[in-house]
Amino acid sequence: MSDRKGGQVRRFRLDLGYDGTDFHGWARQPGLRTVQGTLEEAVGLLLGSGSRFDLVVAGRTDAGVHARHQVAHVDIPDTARLFQGPDGGVQTAAELIERRLGSLLRRDPDLVVHGVQEVDESFDARFSATGRRYVYRVADAQSVSDPLRRRDTLVLGHVRLDEDAVAEASAALLGYHDWAAFAKPRDGATTWRTLREFSWNRDGSGVLEASVAADAFCHHMVRYLVGAALAAGRGVHTAQTLVRIRDSGVHGRGITVVPAHGLTLVDVTYPSSAAECWAQAQRARARRSPGTSETSRG
């Protein structure tokens, strides 16, 4: 396969996880520690100085948001030293990259690469993805709050949430809708998405865990959704009001985002065949403007 400039490249899928607490989000930013920046630095060390590569991610998470399972892909020039070394014969290129990235990232316990696979160009970490799932954790008055989980749990202390109201509001919001009212505004990008799952469970410590799944999310959409459900749980809004706010398409009408640290990206799904990956990427590129970054943010 060849890159945009016609050079031969090989594509690798990276599956990774991170504790977002001490990262300024996914996207590279000058002078700030970000997940993309940290990962690109490691890939750069792996490939040697002067190397060029593109890193594309499924879900660009905001500062403080975690990922138990994030997916990215990277195109590496066929001419990279990596592919010429003596190790090449013993291990596959993907095994070599996984092992070396593992060594390079060992000093950074906040970021782990779970696995590396070589894929063909039909696979696009961002546009081939057919679904993303996030979890949001909330400890209310009924929960036994656990200091060990404070990094990924919103603690509401003495608030008593009406679980039935939370569940009713969450279920009422499901479906294919324009989510402009539940998204941080951005120019020129569609805000139509299919919310497939928005359910809540209490875990062993009584912490409420929301599971939120969609084809893709607008920027801040999961945090607006959770904010809306919690407003219902506190008796501030009914499910009907929240549906009306959603259908108004007007941003900023009484829904507030919840903090980032309770949010974790837990799953990204792709079609099983290369042909479907390709077709999905074509559809997604046509629907969304590739220049914008709202596509898959939580």
Place this chain on the structure above:
Amino acid sequence: MSDRKGGQVRRFRLDLGYDGTDFHGWARQPGLRTVQGTLEEAVGLLLGSGSRFDLVVAGRTDAGVHARHQVAHVDIPDTARLFQGPDGGVQTAAELIERRLGSLLRRDPDLVVHGVQEVDESFDARFSATGRRYVYRVADAQSVSDPLRRRDTLVLGHVRLDEDAVAEASAALLGYHDWAAFAKPRDGATTWRTLREFSWNRDGSGVLEASVAADAFCHHMVRYLVGAALAAGRGVHTAQTLVRIRDSGVHGRGITVVPAHGLTLVDVTYPSSAAECWAQAQRARARRSPGTSETSRG
């Protein structure tokens, strides 16, 4: 009720949890940040300068060990200002203590007091307890290791554990035995304990979680038990060998402790009636030397 010196005191049960990462264990130590030291400082501030009180805990955890559910009791002199204030009429003393301790500890996210109850002298956090349960988390080659859980998970990277061997060894060790071979030696304390549960499960990320329950544990006993089961899982020892090592009663025969940070105290159980609490405390005091601290450590 009265204290050892004959002064009138009231006894309160404290249920708490902590992230042990940045504590030097439970027990107060001069110049070091410990859970007991932090909690006693807060109780001291609550009671005012010159106050005297005794704090007794169910499970004295080592440096790095966590607690999702720990239990302590504190005897507070009846003459404490706390009981005389105008708040006394509106709230119970226990509610007042819970609220004030909550405020005092708000700046320390590593330690949370879940609840406070006034109890009578039949309740002893240490000697009335009839059972303790710990969880130990291990990520092996089959696990997707999660940076968010690195504080309470032992990561064994590329080790492939034989789960059947782990389960077989753990089951073989159950029962009432002398655990001297699985304990850090201490003078003058019994090492007979009943290991009631030692089972393993993989969680959603494939992390192996051991659940280990006994009437009480000798010092380091849970960490020796987990070390023994992992040795079986790596093919280093058979279940039969581990049983022979246990029955030899000789410490240091090929079993190594696992690191502290994978260990969390998750439950302490007490009899439901005051009479049984009292009887249990009498039995436990008779069996164990109160001067030693091995009683209930993980």
